[in-house]
Amino acid sequence: MSDKKKPCICENCEFRDVVFAYLDEKSIEQLCEHKEEESFRKGEIINHEGEKITNFKYLKSGLVKLYRRTLNGDEQVITITRPFEFVSNMSIFSEERYQYSVSALEDSVVCTVDLTFIKELFLNNGHFAMGLLTKISMINDKIIRQTLDIRQKNLIGRVAFVLLYFTDDIYNSRVFDLPVSRKEIADYIGMSTANVIRTLSDFKKEGIIRIFGKTIEVVDLQRLEIISRRG
Amino acid sequence: MSDKKKPCICENCEFRDVVFAYLDEKSIEQLCEHKEEESFRKGEIINHEGEKITNFKYLKSGLVKLYRRTLNGDEQVITITRPFEFVSNMSIFSEERYQYSVSALEDSVVCTVDLTFIKELFLNNGHFAMGLLTKISMINDKIIRQTLDIRQKNLIGRVAFVLLYFTDDIYNSRVFDLPVSRKEIADYIGMSTANVIRTLSDFKKEGIIRIFGKTIEVVDLQRLEIISRRG
DNA sequence: CGCGGCTTTGATGTTCATCAAGTAAAGTGG
DNA sequence: CCACTTTACTTGATGAACATCAAAGCCGCG
Numbered sequence: 096m097s098d099k100k101k102p103c104i105c106e107n108c109e110f111r112d113v114v115f116a117y118l119d120e121k122s123i124e125q126l127c128e129h130k131e132e133e134s135f136r137k138g139e140i141i142n143h144e145g146e147k148i149t150n151f152k153y154l155k156s157g158l159v160k161l162y163r164r165t166l167n168g169d170e171q172v173i174t175i176t177r178p179f180e181f182v183s184n185m186s187i188f189s190e191e192r193y194q195y196s197v198s199a200l201e202d203s204v205v206c207t208v209d210l211t212f213i214k215e216l217f218l219n220n221g222h223f224a225m226g227l228l229t230k231i232s233m234i235n236d237k238i239i240r241q242t243l244d245i246r247q248k249n250l251i252g253r254v255a256f257v258l259l260y261f262t263d264d265i266y267n268s269r270v271f272d273l274p275v276s277r278k279e280i281a282d283y284i285g286m287s288t289a290n291v292i293r294t295l296s297d298f299k300k301e302g303i304i305r306i307f308g309k310t311i312e313v314v315d316l317q318r319l320e321i322i323s324r325r326g
Numbered sequence: 327m328s329d330k331k332k333p334c335i336c337e338n339c340e341f342r343d344v345v346f347a348y349l350d351e352k353s354i355e356q357l358c359e360h361k362e363e364e365s366f367r368k369g370e371i372i373n374h375e376g377e378k379i380t381n382f383k384y385l386k387s388g389l390v391k392l393y394r395r396t397l398n399g400d401e402q403v404i405t406i407t408r409p410f411e412f413v414s415n416m417s418i419f420s421e422e423r424y425q426y427s428v429s430a431l432e433d434s435v436v437c438t439v440d441l442t443f444i445k446e447l448f449l450n451n452g453h454f455a456m457g458l459l460t461k462i463s464m465i466n467d468k469i470i471r472q473t474l475d476i477r478q479k480n481l482i483g484r485v486a487f488v489l490l491y492f493t494d495d496i497y498n499s500r501v502f503d504l505p506v507s508r509k510e511i512a513d514y515i516g517m518s519t520a521n522v523i524r525t526l527s528d529f530k531k532e533g534i535i536r537i538f539g540k541t542i543e544v545v546d547l548q549r550l551e552i553i554s555r556r557g
Numbered sequence: 558c559g560c561g562g563c564t565t566t567g568a569t570g571t572t573c574a575t576c577a578a579g580t581a582a583a584g585t586g587g
Numbered sequence: 588c589c590a591c592t593t594t595a596c597t598t599g600a601t602g603a604a605c606a607t608c609a610a611a612g613c614c615g616c617g
Contacts, residue, residue, distance in 0.1 A: 166555065167479050173474065188456070189463035194471070216461075217454030225419070225448060228459050235466035240425070242473050243404065246516050247396050250605070279563065285477050287606050292565060308564095308614090324397065325550035481573070508596065518574050523597060539582080539596095 105130065110155060113179050114230050115264040117222035129212040132316040143199040148187050151213040154178040157203020158265065158274055161238075162282070163195045172283035173276070174238050175200065177265055185235055188214075200274040218282065245284055252326010253284040255319045258304065262313050269313040336361065341386060344410050345461050348453035360443040366430040369394065373428040381419055382444040388434020389496065389505055392469075393513070394426045403514035405469050406506065412465065419445075431505040441521065445494040468543065476515055477483055483557010484515040485525040486550045493544050500544040 105111065105127040106120075117128065132155070135141055141152070142165055159181065161173040173195060186194050187210065218222045245253055258279055262269055273280075277295075281288040298304045303319055305312040313319060334344065336358040337351075349357065363386070366372055372383070375394055390412060392404040404426060417425050418441065448455045476484055488511055492502055504511075508526075512519040529535045534550055536543040544550060 105594065163474065167478075171474055171478060173470070186463055186467050188460045189467055194467065214456070215383070217456060219456065221449030221452070224452065224455040224459070225445070228448075228455070228462070229419045231460065232417055232466075235463075235470070236417050236420055236425065239404070239466070239469060239473070242477075243394065243402055246400075246473075246477070247402060288450070288563095289565085291608080296565075507594095519595095520575080520597080521573060527597075 103112055108155075108206075110153060110179065114153075114226050115223070116221060117226060118216070122216065122220070125212070126208065130206055130208045131180075131209055133205045135200055135203045135205060137199055140196060140198045141203070141205055142193045142195075144193055144196040146193050148191060148193055149210055151187060151208045151210050153203050154181045155206050157199055157202040158201040159197050159203060160200055160275070160279070161195050161197050162281075170279075170282045171285075172279060173261075174241060175265070175283065180234065180237070185231055185238075188231075210312070247282075248326035250286055250326075251294050251297070252323055253286060254280070254291060254298070255323035255326060257284060258298075258311065258313060259316075259319055259323055262310075262316070269316065271311060273309045273311055276311075339386075339437075339487050341384060341410065345384075345457050346454070347364045347368050348457060349447070353447065356443070357383045357447075361437055364436045366434045366436060366437055368430055368433055371427060371429045371432070372436055373424045373426075375427040377424050379422060379424055380441055382418060382439045382441050383436050386435040386437050388430055388436075389432040390428050390434060391506070391510070391514075392428050401510075401513045402516075403510060405472060406491075406496070406514065411468070438539070452458055464530065477551045477557035479554070481517055481521055481557075482525050482528070483554055484517060485511070485522060485529070486554035486557060488515060489529075489542065489544060489548055490547075490554055492542075493547070493550075500547065502542060504542055511540060 105115075105123050108115075111118075111123075115123065115126065130318050135157070141159060154177070156178055158175065158177055160175045161181075162170050163173065165171055185252070203280075217227060245256060248256060261271055265274075266297065275283070276287045281291045284291070295304070298319075299306050301318075303313075303315045303322075305314060332465065336346075336354050338473075339346075342354075343557055344348075346354065365386070372390060385408070387409055389406065389408055391406045392412075393401050394404065395465075396402055448458060476487060479487060492504070496502075496505075506514070508523050509519045512522045515522070526535070526537065530537050534544075534546045534553075536545060
């Protein structure tokens with residue numbers, strides 16, 4: 096029974112500032128003991144719609160999509176998001192089961208903490224509770240705002256919106272590899288796959304973007320912004 | 327300075343079970359001192375998009391709509407909701423200003439509590455915090471689910487959905503007075519006013535509903551459900 | 558190298574918004 | 588309370604936006 100104690104790496108986790116800022120050393124150590132890191136390869140499912148929620152999960156690295164399946168069997172993509180933006184499913188406190196599925200668009204690392212431990216923390220540490228509520232509210236707000244924004248746009252405005260989302264929010268670069276298929280974009284903005292492709296082709300013809308397979312280069316950012324706003 | 331103390335009516339408020347279940351007598355009394363009831367007539371604005379959030383508000387009675395104004399100047403209705411479903415704006419902890427406007431669709435009574443007082447309660451009472459988070463999560467979940475549900479439907483499915491929403495969720499009756507204009511329905515489901523009216527007329531012609539001005543009677547509930555699901 | 562999935566493009570039809578013109582209903586001021 | 592104004596509602600006709608279908612090209616993978 097010598098030195099089984101793992102070093103507390105949570106102490107220096109970049110995620111600490113996001114929701115665990117107000118934990119003292121002892122809590123952080125306990126957190127470390129209750130957590131586990133899981134790796135997911137591109138395409139793997141992290142949470143499954145309908146499954147029981149037993150853990151509090153957050154994304155340490157990678158990229159994921161939140162989605163659900165409709166009665167007709169097709170996918171509705173709710174949002175695509177990076178680390179720190181995404182803290183587990185949003186309904187961990189209000190629902191017993193996952194409302195939506197989450198899958199990895201890129202290789203991802205997820206930190207998993209026992210949910211009852213998080214709930215205890217929440218009950219006993221007001222500042223932690225406040226931080227968590229704020230974070231969850233922000234995530235929900237962002238999803239709702241995004242959905243409303245998309246809804247008011249027409250086809251080309253929506254495609255422009257998605258391209259800008261990847262450029263500005265996800266990759267912060269005008270050149271990037273699309274982490275999703277054309278169909279997934281269609282499922283995200285609520286349009287048909289064929290028309291998403293057609294619009295991308297149109298943008299290419301007009302010199303707004305360049306396409307090399309999955310790689311996209313935004314040439315005329317301003318024009319894209321105008322199209323997105325007008326749409 | 328004799329007996330200025332108001333009797334604590336919050337003690338028996340029906341709303342107590344919703345978010346204030348875990349407060350002891352003393353806190354309830356304090357709550358009572360920090361709260362104020364406001365009445366709003368049909369059509370009046372309760373919260374204004376962009377205004378600073380200084381109070382925690384919840385609906386005691388009436389009916390309200392949550393909406394925002396797009397850049398083009400038209401309205402997007404986010405949700406329509408009854409008491410107990412609606413606890414202030416959802417972003418009281420994550421935002422400094424209201425993201426959306428709220429207005430009364432029927433005469434409504436709103437209970438207003440100083441926000442800093444609520445924050446103190448939140449920090450010092452874990453169970454209250456948990457209850458509040460759960461409630462806020464539920465509201466957000468409902469909005470997101472509703473938006474996704476509407477998005478996947480076509481025009482007639484959406485109109486059927488709205489009618490069912492009023493029948494089942496809002497009025498719990500197959501006969502009800504529409505609390506919104508045709509245009510507001512259109513802004514809610516993201517369609518043109520003319521087509522909403524047309525669809526209602528079609529439903530009438532097919533004997534699914536009866537219309538007397540603002541009064542609607544759902545005759546064939548089953549059929550409406552089928553249309554809503556298919557849509 | 559051949560198979561299956563993703564992508565692309567064109568042709569076609571449906572769905573839906575827009576426009577216009579008219580009717581009903583609801584305020585408003587004398 | 589009535590004439591007047593305004594706002595909401597209704598219906599038809601038209602065209603634009605978008606989905607669907609089909610066929611062909613591309614690419615990765617066994």
